[in-house]
Amino acid sequence: MVTVRAPATSANLGSGYDVFGAALGRPADVVRVEKADRTTIDVTGVGSQYIPEDPEKNTVGAVAEALEAPAHIEIDKGVRPASGLGSSAASAAAAAVGLNELYGRGLTREELVPIAAEGEAVVSGAAHADNVAPSIMGGFTIARHDGVTSVDASIPLVTCLPEVVISTRDARKVVPETASMTDVVEVVGNASTLAVGMARDDPALVGRGMEDAIVTPARAELITGYAAVRTAALEAGATGVTISGAGPAIIAACRESDRRTIASAMIDAFAEVDVEARAYQTRIG
Numbered sequence: 001m002v003t004v005r006a007p008a009t010s011a012n013l014g015s016g017y018d019v020f021g022a023a024l025g026r027p028a029d030v031v032r033v034e035k036a037d038r039t040t041i042d043v044t045g046v047g048s049q050y051i052p053e054d055p056e057k058n059t060v061g062a063v064a065e066a067l068e069a070p071a072h073i074e075i076d077k078g079v080r081p082a083s084g085l086g087s088s089a090a091s092a093a094a095a096a097v098g099l100n101e102l103y104g105r106g107l108t109r110e111e112l113v114p115i116a117a118e119g120e121a122v123v124s125g126a127a128h129a130d131n132v133a134p135s136i137m138g139g140f141t142i143a144r145h146d147g148v149t150s151v152d153a154s155i156p157l158v159t160c161l162p163e164v165v166i167s168t169r170d171a172r173k174v175v176p177e178t179a180s181m182t183d184v185v186e187v188v189g190n191a192s193t194l195a196v197g198m199a200r201d202d203p204a205l206v207g208r209g210m211e212d213a214i215v216t217p218a219r220a221e222l223i224t225g226y227a228a229v230r231t232a233a234l235e236a237g238a239t240g241v242t243i244s245g246a247g248p249a250i251i252a253a254c255r256e257s258d259r260r261t262i263a264s265a266m267i268d269a270f271a272e273v274d275v276e277a278r279a280y281q282t283r284i285g
């Protein structure tokens with residue numbers, strides 16, 4: 001039996017839709033794999049009642065098939081499904097790493113990224129790798145169609161998760177199909193700023209680079225209280241605020257000394273619009 005812990009992640013980071021991702025210190029999924037003649041899945045933990053155990057419908061079933069590694073797979077969910085914190089990706093990433101070891105497949109972590117991304121396609125309809133890449137490799141990741149670049153970054157963050165569910169599949173439907181050249185130029189500038197900020201461990205640059213004029217405004221409409229929570233976090237000292245993944249979680253980059261105040265401000269702002277929320281004080285790592 002092999003046991004693997006895979007962390008929650010935040011994808012997009014505003015300006016890097018389907019490209020940027022960051023591993024979060026917490027929460028995390030724990031996956032145990034044991035060789036078997038056919039794949040079976042047991043799910044426990046946060047939101048497990050909403051997760052199918054049929055290997056055809058569960059993210060880890062696709063991973064076991066891609067690795068030709070049938071197993072009994074136990075998933076202990078720490079990352080709530082439909083949160084915007086890479087829940088399906090954490091399970092897929094842990095299964096990919098665990099099954100690779102269990103069956104001695106010898107694949108590198110980078111080679112496991114597209115395999116784990118197959119699991120994402122089961123859930124969201126698209127094999128985007130921006131959550132599985134950081135969940136497998138850690139740090140800040142840039143997922144391209146031909147590979148992943150990763151950087152060890154250490155930026156303090158607050159992730160605030162409201163008691164609201166948004167499916168990635170639905171949130172992908174509101175993403176505009178086209179963008180103006182003006183917006184593209186702005187996003188390229190922001191994304192480049194963010195990447196440099198990660199390499200320098202500079203929360204001000206990372207926060208500045210989270211600005212996004214294309215995807216985030218469309219998705220913000222799906223999250224009750226988004227504008228107020230964003231403003232509250234910025235007033236409390238956040239260097240940048242955006243939607244985490246497909247939402248509804250909202251992520252704030254900051255300096256460590258401001259983290260607690262920002263977490264309270266975000267929870268209070270959600271409460272003002274009658275939405276219960278919890279906050280994780282964490283960091284990219």
Ligand code: HSE
Pocket residue numbers: 011012017018019084086128130131168171172245246
């Ligand atoms: N890049 C994906 C999206 C992440 O925004 O749809 C989903 O968690």
